[in-house]
Amino acid sequence: MTVLDERPAPPAEAPRRRPNRLLALLRNSWRQLTSMRTALVLLFLLAIAAIPGSVLPQRNVSPEKVNEYFTEHPDLAPRLDQIGGFDVFGSVWFSAIYLLLFTSLIGCITPRLRDHFRALRSKPPAAPKRLDRLPQHSVLTLPAGGVAAIAEVLRRRRWRVTVRGNEVSAEKGYLKETGNLIFHTSLLVVLVGVALGHWYGWSGNRLLVAGEDKSFCNTRQQYAEAKLGPRVDTGNLPGFCVTLDEFHARFLESGQPSSFNATVTVDEPGKSTRTADFSVNSPLRLDGANLYLLGHGYAPIIRYTDRYGRSQTSVEPFLTTGDMGLTSEGLAAFPDANLDPKTGKKDSNQQVAFTGLYLPTAPDAPPYVRSEYPTERNPLLNLVAYRGDLGLDAGIPGSVYQLDQRQVRMGKVKQVGDKVLKQGESWKLDDGSTVEFLGTRRYITLSVRHDPGSGVLLVSCGFLLAGLMGSLFGRRRRVFFRVTSGGSADPTGETPTAGSSLVEAGGLPRTDYPGFVDEFAQLVAAVSGDGRPDERAGTDRDGSDRAGMREGTD
Amino acid sequence: MSALSDQLVTFAILAYLVAMISHAVEFALGNGRVRAAAAPQRERELVGAGAGAPGGMIVKSAEPTPPVTPVADRAAGRARLAGLVAVVATAVAAVLHLVALVTRGLAADRMPWGNMYEFVLTVTFIGVAAWLVVLVKRPSLRKLGLFLTLVMVLLVATAELVLYVPVVPLVPALNSYWFVVHVSTIVFSSGIFLLGVVPAVAFLMRRGYEAGKRSFPYTLAKRLPAAAALERLTFVLHAFSFPIFTFAVIAGAIWAEAAWGRPWGWDPKETWAFISWVVYAGYLHARATPSVKRNVATWIAVLGFFTMLMNLFGVNIFFTGLHSYGGL
Numbered sequence: 001m002t003v004l005d006e007r008p009a010p011p012a013e014a015p016r017r018r019p020n021r022l023l024a025l026l027r028n029s030w031r032q033l034t035s036m037r038t039a040l041v042l043l044f045l046l047a048i049a050a051i052p053g054s055v056l057p058q059r060n061v062s063p064e065k066v067n068e069y070f071t072e073h074p075d076l077a078p079r080l081d082q083i084g085g086f087d088v089f090g091s092v093w094f095s096a097i098y099l100l101l102f103t104s105l106i107g108c109i110t111p112r113l114r115d116h117f118r119a120l121r122s123k124p125p126a127a128p129k130r131l132d133r134l135p136q137h138s139v140l141t142l143p144a145g146g147v148a149a150i151a152e153v154l155r156r157r158r159w160r161v162t163v164r165g166n167e168v169s170a171e172k173g174y175l176k177e178t179g180n181l182i183f184h185t186s187l188l189v190v191l192v193g194v195a196l197g198h199w200y201g202w203s204g205n206r207l208l209v210a211g212e213d214k215s216f217c218n219t220r221q222q223y224a225e226a227k228l229g230p231r232v233d234t235g236n237l238p239g240f241c242v243t244l245d246e247f248h249a250r251f252l253e254s255g256q257p258s259s260f261n262a263t264v265t266v267d268e269p270g271k272s273t274r275t276a277d278f279s280v281n282s283p284l285r286l287d288g289a290n291l292y293l294l295g296h297g298y299a300p301i302i303r304y305t306d307r308y309g310r311s312q313t314s315v316e317p318f319l320t321t322g323d324m325g326l327t328s329e330g331l332a333a334f335p336d337a338n339l340d341p342k343t344g345k346k347d348s349n350q351q352v353a354f355t356g357l358y359l360p361t362a363p364d365a366p367p368y369v370r371s372e373y374p375t376e377r378n379p380l381l382n383l384v385a386y387r388g389d390l391g392l393d394a395g396i397p398g399s400v401y402q403l404d405q406r407q408v409r410m411g412k413v414k415q416v417g418d419k420v421l422k423q424g425e426s427w428k429l430d431d432g433s434t435v436e437f438l439g440t441r442r443y444i445t446l447s448v449r450h451d452p453g454s455g456v457l458l459v460s461c462g463f464l465l466a467g468l469m470g471s472l473f474g475r476r477r478r479v480f481f482r483v484t485s486g487g488s489a490d491p492t493g494e495t496p497t498a499g500s501s502l503v504e505a506g507g508l509p510r511t512d513y514p515g516f517v518d519e520f521a522q523l524v525a526a527v528s529g530d531g532r533p534d535e536r537a538g539t540d541r542d543g544s545d546r547a548g549m550r551e552g553t554d
Numbered sequence: 555m556s557a558l559s560d561q562l563v564t565f566a567i568l569a570y571l572v573a574m575i576s577h578a579v580e581f582a583l584g585n586g587r588v589r590a591a592a593a594p595q596r597e598r599e600l601v602g603a604g605a606g607a608p609g610g611m612i613v614k615s616a617e618p619t620p621p622v623t624p625v626a627d628r629a630a631g632r633a634r635l636a637g638l639v640a641v642v643a644t645a646v647a648a649v650l651h652l653v654a655l656v657t658r659g660l661a662a663d664r665m666p667w668g669n670m671y672e673f674v675l676t677v678t679f680i681g682v683a684a685w686l687v688v689l690v691k692r693p694s695l696r697k698l699g700l701f702l703t704l705v706m707v708l709l710v711a712t713a714e715l716v717l718y719v720p721v722v723p724l725v726p727a728l729n730s731y732w733f734v735v736h737v738s739t740i741v742f743s744s745g746i747f748l749l750g751v752v753p754a755v756a757f758l759m760r761r762g763y764e765a766g767k768r769s770f771p772y773t774l775a776k777r778l779p780a781a782a783a784l785e786r787l788t789f790v791l792h793a794f795s796f797p798i799f800t801f802a803v804i805a806g807a808i809w810a811e812a813a814w815g816r817p818w819g820w821d822p823k824e825t826w827a828f829i830s831w832v833v834y835a836g837y838l839h840a841r842a843t844p845s846v847k848r849n850v851a852t853w854i855a856v857l858g859f860f861t862m863l864m865n866l867f868g869v870n871i872f873f874t875g876l877h878s879y880g881g882l
């Protein structure tokens with residue numbers, strides 16, 4: 001870890017004119033903002049600001065829980081809402097903190113990037129006058145081959161080497177600063193990736209019932225709930241079509257699910273139709289969108305034959321109620337029922353609907369309210385019939401899964417009986433019409449998403465990690481060798497007196513690096529070849545000062 | 555198999571207790587001159603034999619055994635013996651701990667990280683294994699073992715008494731190789747952070763002691779290793795663990811993208827992982843900033859550990875989210 005000075009303030013310009021107060025203030029604030037201390041404080045604020053996001057329910061994670069919170073704390077909730085308590089990560093103050101932090105980051109790394117590029121291009125500095133003042137110091141006899149041989153040894157060990165006359169300077173471990181800069185830059189790119197996803201991404205959820213007649217093609221209208229980024233043009237959603245062919249779920253005897261698999265037929269524009277499998281943990285990746293399997297359930301097939309003998313079939317998904325046995329409830333509505341074939345006129349008071357409770361594995365005896373197992377071992381459909389004006393024509397959007405209770409309350413729809421049906425059974429209503437429970441189809445809950453930032457995120461996270469390792473485990477250090485007596489300054493290395501002159505060596509770890517003692521000793525030994533390094537190389541060696549663990553390698 | 559695992563956990567707790575008591579005895583008997591290296595050779599064998607410590611990290615210790623004064627102080631001798639017993643007991647406990655994990659995994663037919671009970675057991679095991687590695691390399695830090703075994707006894711006993719659940723298989727959402735990648739790295743880094751908090755707290759006490767404080771918690775630090783060495787170990791452990799933790803969080807995001815359709819959704823677990831990450835980044839920053847004192851930096855590391863604990867226990871208990879398979 002670099003024991004790094006806070007970035008030296010640029011030397012104040014000599015005040016030629018009267019110093020501009022505002023400018024000075026700005027410059028000072030900028031300097032303040034880009035200091036390590038500020039970064040530290042902002043990091044802290046960020047951590048603290050995130051806490052309410054886990055304590056309070058968040059709208060984009062669980063909107064139902066937010067509503068619950070509103071009913072439970074009617075006084076507090078609106079006030080919390082005002083300050084963004086239910087959307088912490090999109091709130092002004094949270095954004096302010098991270099934007100400041102990232103501004104500070106930019107201000108911090110730009111000058112460092114410039115300095116580092118410069119350092120990478122320049123040569124290792126000249127040796128200091130007194131090598132014996134450096135933390136590591138040693139004297140050895142000049143090896144055969146002279147200065148050039150020393151440089152060669154260093155180069156082979158991947159030091160950056162410069163020979164100046166009878167002096168060798170070498171430096172190693174630029175990886176540390178490089179890694180650190182890559183790491184911090186990657187943080188910025190991560191933010192860019194998040195922003196891309198936010199602006200250009202979209203997502204929608206929907207149920208998809210098995211069967212070709214139920215296939216869906218991707219348009220905005222096809223989603224019950226959809227989130228579109230501010231820069232998404234609804235006209236440009238990729239126009240694929242998907243049909244659910246089959247869905248398989250396996251369960252343990254306890255009812256706990258063990259595996260899911262959905263088989264779909266995909267039709268993408270400009271491509272031939274294909275079938276594909278996907279499941280939890282392995283989404284279906286299409287051009288411009290991914291399909292995620294989030295849930296599943298049953299859609300009972302209900303055929304209604306009205307009093308004029310005309311049949312219609314409903315295959316609507318019944319929503320699971322959340323229990324292990326997949327008890328589900330739903331609605332089969334026949335707004336066009338009982339259309340008089342003679343007049344062709346629709347009597348909206350003769351509309352028919354059934355609310356139902358579906359039990360894939362019903363218990364042996366009543367009450368039939370709770371399924372015992374998620375697969376269809378003893379399927380039962382518990383139907384309640386209604387007749388009257390369903391309220392679907394009024395133009396008020398209602399749920400497809402529930403009967404409009406307002407109509408029931410106002411007496412416009414009347415309950416006309418209830419019955420429990422086994423698969424294949426039919427039930428004759430009071431007006432002579434019949435309803436049959438023909439079976440079920442599976443449906444799946446899909447999340448369809450497009451996140452154009454995910455690639456950027458993935459790549460930047462890779463760089464982030466690599467940079468972090470370089471930064472934490474890299475060590476910058478320098479060594480110097482100088483021929484002191486009798487040695488020739490001949491850079492070609494043809495030193496006639498090799499063996500008789502002495503070389504002084506010094507080492508300087510530029511980062512906190514306890515292993516440098518060993519490395520320096522080894523280096524000196526390698527340079528002197530057969531010659532022993534001077535005893536002094538080992539004297540400042542202090543075992544108890546060494547790291548408990550060697551961090552990484554170089 | 556599962557019953558065997560449960561019994562082994564009990565035995566491991568007992569062995570940690572023995573180790574803790576021996577460390578306490580050593581503390582009580584010891585004096586300043588008794589330091590370091592009671593039979594380092596033996597410790598090394600023990601680690602190699604069972605603890606399953608990451609083998610590559612064991613580097614032979616070059617630490618010279620301190621000269622034993624001919625006037626062999628009997629109390630010092632006994633203290634050294636107690637220290638040796640403590641280390642052996644810790645190693646035995648670690649082996650029992652490991653076998654308990656392995657049998658639990660065999661019983662469940664998967665990696666033993668499916669619920670909070672198994673999670674805590676694994677994290678503590680990583681902590682103790684890493685501690686044995688540290689001991690081999692730096693025997694002079696042995697006295698920290700008192701704190702470590704205390705933490706072990708507390709956490710493993712909490713796991714067994716409060717968090718225990720019978721073996722069950724995984725739900726499909728967890729059934730993925732990302733489960734192994736993400737959870738193993740989270741567990742590993744948590745274990746190292748857990749170990750890291752031991753020298754951190756010891757450093758804070760020792761520093762107070764060296765600064766002349768003689769009130770209660772500081773007096774405990776009288777026989778602890780020097781503050782600088784503790785601080786250094788704290789940093790090394792955290793610097794080692796932080797990238798692994800970073801990787802684990804990224805792996806989690808990749809998995810979440812595949813399973814839930816979004817890499818990051820500010821689910822409570824994710825939020826607290828973010829908080830921990832930011833706090834530990836703050837620690838590394840603080841340590842690299844000369845104007846921030848080392849004890850301030852170390853406090854941040856301790857704080858980081860509390861955020862990890864919050865994620866491990868608090869989030870499973872107080873909040874519900876997609877990660878709520880904690881099994882409480």
Ligand code: HEM
Nearest residue numbers: 001002004034035036039104105108187471472835838842
């Ligand atoms: C976005 C928020 C930031 C995060 C998450 C972050 C994270 C980190 C981490 C984890 C390290 C440790 C790596 C190492 O020790 O080499 C580090 C080092 C460093 N950071 Fe940041 N950083 C952030 C912002 C900043 C800012 C704004 C500055 C400038 C003021 C800065 C300057 C530095 C410096 C100089 C180091 C090197 C310390 C050393 O030499 O060891 N960072 N940062």
